[in-house]
Amino acid sequence: MEVREWCQRILSADTLEEKLLDPEELSDLNPGPPLIWKEPVRPAGLGFQRRTRKEKLPPLCDHRHTDKRAICLHRFAGHELLAVEMMAHALLAFPNAPTNFRKGLIHTLKEEQEHVKLYCNRLKEMGVSFGDHPLYRHFWNHTPYIRSPLHYISVMSLTLEMANLDFAPLYGASFEKHGDIKSSELMATILNDEIRHVRFGWRWLQHYKKEELSTWQTWLQSLPPYLSPKRAVGFQLNEEPRIKAGVSTEWIEQLRLA
Numbered sequence: 679m680e681v682r683e684w685c686q687r688i689l690s691a692d693t694l695e696e697k698l699l700d701p702e703e704l705s706d707l708n709p710g711p712p713l714i715w716k717e718p719v720r721p722a723g724l725g726f727q728r729r730t731r732k733e734k735l736p737p738l739c740d741h742r743h744t745d746k747r748a749i750c751l752h753r754f755a756g757h758e759l760l761a762v763e764m765m766a767h768a769l770l771a772f773p774n775a776p777t778n779f780r781k782g783l784i785h786t787l788k789e790e791q792e793h794v795k796l797y798c799n800r801l802k803e804m805g806v807s808f809g810d811h812p813l814y815r816h817f818w819n820h821t822p823y824i825r826s827p828l829h830y831i832s833v834m835s836l837t838l839e840m841a842n843l844d845f846a847p848l849y850g851a852s853f854e855k856h857g858d859i860k861s862s863e864l865m866a867t868i869l870n871d872e873i874r875h876v877r878f879g880w881r882w883l884q885h886y887k888k889e890e891l892s893t894w895q896t897w898l899q900s901l902p903p904y905l906s907p908k909r910a911v912g913f914q915l916n917e918e919p920r921i922k923a924g925v926s927t928e929w930i931e932q933l934r935l936a
Contacts, residue, residue, distance in 0.1 A: 681706040681784060682713075682773075685766035689718045694798075694808065697721070697762060698791045706780055709773030717818065718763040723809035726818075733812060738852045747858055748804045750849060752811045754868075755797035760817040761790045761834070767821055768830045775827045776885075782878045783830075789871050800864055823902035828886040832900035835879020837910045842872045843919040844912025869919060876923035894932050907936040 679701040691697045720726065735753060736746035765787040769780060798808045817838060824830050850865030887896040898907065910933060920930050 679704055680708055681769055681780070682708065682710050685769045686713075688766040689715045689763060689770075691721065692719055693721050694724065694794075697759065698794055700788060700791060704784070706777075706784070709769075709780070712773055713770040715767050715770060715821075717815075718767075720813075721809075724759070724813055726815035727812040729812070729814045729816065738848075741852045741856045741858075744804055744858075747853060747856070747861060748801060748806045749811055751797055751801055751804070751861060751864075752806060752808065754849075755794055755801065755808055756813040757817065757838075758790050758793040758797060759813075760815075761838070762787060762794065764817060764821060764824075764834060765790060768824065768827070768834075771824070772827050772830070779827055779882060782882075786875050786878060789875070793868060793871065796864055796867065800861060803860070820902050820905060823905075826886075827882065828896070829900050829902075831879035831882050831886075832897050833902065833905060835875055836883065836897055837901065837905060837907075839872050839875045839879070840910045840920070841912055842868065843876060843923070844914060844916045846872060847916060847919070848912060848914070873919050873923045876920070876925065880924050893926070894929055907933065 681704060684699065684701060684704060687699060688697055691699070735750055736743075740746040741750070765783055769783055769787070772780075775783075794808075801808060820833050824833055846865045846869040850862045850869070853859075853865065854862035883893050883896060887893055891899070901907070915930070915934050917930055921927070
């Protein structure tokens with residue numbers, strides 16, 4: 679199957695199975711012209727809902743309750759599905775991106791599909807089905823501003839996924855504290871993969887930055903108007919996974935100050 683067809687099927691899928699389609703053979707010989715997808719089709723029960731200010735994640739102290747942990751995992755699964763769709767959109771929108779960029783993005787998309795499966799399996803063990811709680815389109819709102827591979831890595835790799843370098847270990851530790859080892863181990867798996875995804879973005883940031891700009895300035899200039907640098911950090915900045923991802927200590931310090 680060609681990558682173009684695969685991504686179109688993901689974005690037009692009306693079943694979760696099709697969203698998570700992982701072809702045995704995948705080629706990228708005919709990426710075609712740029713294709714912009716306005717909004718992904720969603721399976722029944724997984725459509726976007728309007729989020730209210732009251733619909734916040736349960737606080738850490740409530741993780742002693744299984745249903746509260748399940749709400750968190752369900753929200754995270756929704757984030758992963760959005761990531762799958764945004765990555766498929768990027769592959770369609772930037773057919774002329776360097777071959778190694780597209781290969782790395784394809785690999786990342788496949789890992790995000792696997793994350794959705796892992797979350798769904800864990801939710802099922804907790805008596806919850808994917809779609810039992812609201813799902814939101816907020817990440818997708820940034821796609822109109824992703825007009826180049828540089829915009830993509832700035833938004834996804836170095837902001838939304840980088841924030842998970844803080845959230846994944848935080849929630850993993852809380853789940854473990856309350857005796858949920860399976861969910862804690864799941865968050866550890868997510869963290870390890872996100873480190874690689876941030877590393878992908880960091881490496882390509884060096885490639886795309888202009889000589890007269892620093893990596894920090896390049897990133898800032900590539901963010902959408904409503905995406906603050908603060909969105910790249912969780913409740914508390916976790917330096918170690920960023921260093922593992924290859925991010926410079928200078929950049930991390932600038933992020934801390936921001």
